[in-house]
Amino acid sequence: MSEARPPLPPFTEETAIQKIRAAEDAWNSRDPERVSLAYTVDSRWRNRSEIFQGRPDIVEFLTRKWNRELDYRLIKELWAYTVNRIAVRFAYEYHDDSGNWFRAYGNENWEFDENGLMRRRHASINDLPIRESDRKFHWDRSRPRPADHPGLTDLGL
Numbered sequence: 001m002s003e004a005r006p007p008l009p010p011f012t013e014e015t016a017i018q019k020i021r022a023a024e025d026a027w028n029s030r031d032p033e034r035v036s037l038a039y040t041v042d043s044r045w046r047n048r049s050e051i052f053q054g055r056p057d058i059v060e061f062l063t064r065k066w067n068r069e070l071d072y073r074l075i076k077e078l079w080a081y082t083v084n085r086i087a088v089r090f091a092y093e094y095h096d097d098s099g100n101w102f103r104a105y106g107n108e109n110w111e112f113d114e115n116g117l118m119r120r121r122h123a124s125i126n127d128l129p130i131r132e133s134d135r136k137f138h139w140d141r142s143r144p145r146p147a148d149h150p151g152l153t154d155l156g157l
Helices: 015-030 031-038 055-068
Strands: 037-046 051-053 070-080 085-095 102-111 116-130
Touching: 015 031, 015 070, 015 085, 031 055, 037 055, 051 055
Parallel strands: 037 116
Antiparallel strands: 037 051, 070 085, 085 102, 102 116
């Protein structure tokens, strides 16, 4: 039996937003093991052009990602939800090892099992080079995004 990961389906607008914020906080930790625990052991992912399945592959993917995307900061926002699915739009900022800054924009479609674990994640993402002076995500990266930090809509993204 899987460990429950509240909030559980069926989702309301409030619980969908709670689920999204929990995911944002976990991803901003940049801890692949911690993040992987929100997914079923056989979770299926499509991330850009990569397709893979299972927690070990999730950990491997996220390790590579955060070794490449430095000073990563992410904001997620609710787009839509149903009983056990949530659609999210997001943006994140990072720089590469040469100091070039980027803002990535994307959409994710999530499907959850009855225990609140994500069994499917489909992500479409585009990267836009930005100047460091154009960054909008400035909170202390060792902490989650502060509650009073503007979201994507407030930032005009």
